[in-house]
Amino acid sequence: MSRRVIGIVMNGVTGRMGYRQHLVRSILAIREQGGLALGDGEVLWPEPILVGRSAHKLKELADRHGLEHWTTSLDEALAHPLAEIYFDAQLTQVREPAIRTAIAAGKHIYTEKPTAESLDAAMELARLAREAGVCNGAVQDKLFLPGLLKLKRLVDGGFFGRILSVRGEFGYWVFEGDWQQAQRPSWNYRAEDGGGMILDMFPHWRYVLDNVVAPVRSVYAHTATHIPERVDERGRTYPATADDAAYGIFELDGGITAQINSSWAVRVDRDELVEFQIDGTEGSAVAGLRNCRFQHRAATPKPVWNPDLPVTESFRSQWQQVPDNAEFDNGFKVQWELFLKHVVTGSPYHWDLLQGAKGVQLAELGLRSAREGRRLDVPALEI
Ligand SMILES: NC(=O)c1ccc[n+]([C@@H]2O[C@H](COP(=O)([O-])OP(=O)(O)OC[C@H]3O[C@@H](n4cnc5c(N)ncnc54)[C@H](O)[C@@H]3O)[C@@H](O)[C@H]2O)c1
Numbered sequence: 001m002s003r004r005v006i007g008i009v010m011n012g013v014t015g016r017m018g019y020r021q022h023l024v025r026s027i028l029a030i031r032e033q034g035g036l037a038l039g040d041g042e043v044l045w046p047e048p049i050l051v052g053r054s055a056h057k058l059k060e061l062a063d064r065h066g067l068e069h070w071t072t073s074l075d076e077a078l079a080h081p082l083a084e085i086y087f088d089a090q091l092t093q094v095r096e097p098a099i100r101t102a103i104a105a106g107k108h109i110y111t112e113k114p115t116a117e118s119l120d121a122a123m124e125l126a127r128l129a130r131e132a133g134v135c136n137g138a139v140q141d142k143l144f145l146p147g148l149l150k151l152k153r154l155v156d157g158g159f160f161g162r163i164l165s166v167r168g169e170f171g172y173w174v175f176e177g178d179w180q181q182a183q184r185p186s187w188n189y190r191a192e193d194g195g196g197m198i199l200d201m202f203p204h205w206r207y208v209l210d211n212v213v214a215p216v217r218s219v220y221a222h223t224a225t226h227i228p229e230r231v232d233e234r235g236r237t238y239p240a241t242a243d244d245a246a247y248g249i250f251e252l253d254g255g256i257t258a259q260i261n262s263s264w265a266v267r268v269d270r271d272e273l274v275e276f277q278i279d280g281t282e283g284s285a286v287a288g289l290r291n292c293r294f295q296h297r298a299a300t301p302k303p304v305w306n307p308d309l310p311v312t313e314s315f316r317s318q319w320q321q322v323p324d325n326a327e328f329d330n331g332f333k334v335q336w337e338l339f340l341k342h343v344v345t346g347s348p349y350h351w352d353l354l355q356g357a358k359g360v361q362l363a364e365l366g367l368r369s370a371r372e373g374r375r376l377d378v379p380a381l382e383i
Helices: 016-032 055-065 074-078 092-104 119-132 146-156 197-213 331-345 353-372
Strands: 002-011 042-051 069-071 083-088 108-111 136-138 163-171 216-224 229-231 237-239 245-252 256-263 274-280 283-287 292-296
Touching (some): 002 016, 002 074, 002 331, 016 331, 042 331, 055 069, 074 083, 074 092, 083 092, 092 108, 092 119, 108 331, 108 353, 119 136, 136 353, 146 197, 146 274, 146 283, 197 216, 197 245, 197 353, 216 353, 245 353
Parallel strands (some): 042 069, 163 256
Antiparallel strands (some): 163 274, 283 292
16 A cells, blocks of 8 residues: 655644644544545545644644654645645635635645635635646635534435425633633624634534524524623633624525524523524424434424413424434544545545635625615626
8 A cells, every 4th residue: 555645735734623623633634544544445544734833832832742743834844845735724814825825825725714814815826726726625614514404305315395494503602801801802892903704604504504504595694792702812802893793684595594602601501502403394403513313294293372371392302313324533534535636636526615615605695685684696706
């Protein structure tokens, strides 16, 4: 079996997502399993080339995982003889110039979402990558989660009949940082640093709705900054200038209405941190990150509204679980493997920078809708 080494310049690996999900749970996990089998007797061996701002953090990280290559210079990393792919999990705000530099250096691009801060910039990146002829991809991890794969299985199998509506509930309490430390970085709560719920989560909702249910055609969003003041990593109080909750209504192809609440100021009374319910003429289903339960038309109870009587049925127990019927790996890793195969074998890959730009488009329109207090159409995007 021959081994093909592929160098991946990884920027932002000292951050939450870059470290845990991309370096450890994806790239290092692929190495731990012996590399990525390409199906022709060849094994692909990803070689991370870490790049970032802090030499001591990078060195510590490289030492901890026995990695050889790291640098604080992006140009140096891109010029590394092994480097074929540039990956970006930096703060959203600093992503665009780094990706431009990497495209100019002829590297294939894989990036966290949102791919840029504005639709114009996101489209420009997609265009530049296409013109340069480099492979490109944007993280759309939720599509590879077991719960959503099961939901998609139900959609593809025609379980729902005619889909009527989708309701999504996302969120949890993010501590303010005063008496308990916040569990998310403070930039998320500052608009001037690229933070905010819409910019963070609407890119996810776009690809989830587009790919699992039907393409999004319009958006109406209402935003709030429920917690106006927070305390940062250094214990300093700062004004929260970004939305920490977004209440969105989306129209999808086929007259489907989707409604998704996203909030960092809500306490969880759900089985999972995100849940999507689809109701259709033939049945309904509720999917979380891992599980998906369903109820068929024939098993639907007939509740009668009577506030004078106590509830006599356990509605939750009337649902059935969709079986696994497959082994599910980490969603980030699954997408990485598809992208790596795409780069080296030319296998099809759908989740590119244009798809990523659609997420930025929905975020941009969502913010405008909230500002102007009106519903906005979501026009088709073409490079
Ligand atoms: N796919 C997902 O589910 C998901 C979830 C959370 C975040 N994200 C995205 O991942 C990216 C990183 O988010 P995170 O939560 O890991 O953030 P983080 O603050 O934990 O990490 C940010 C990284 O960017 C680096 N960086 C580079 N320039 C910087 C600068 N000028 N200021 C601050 N940091 C700078 C930091 O060193 C760090 O490595 C964001 O674009 C975010 O939208 C994606």
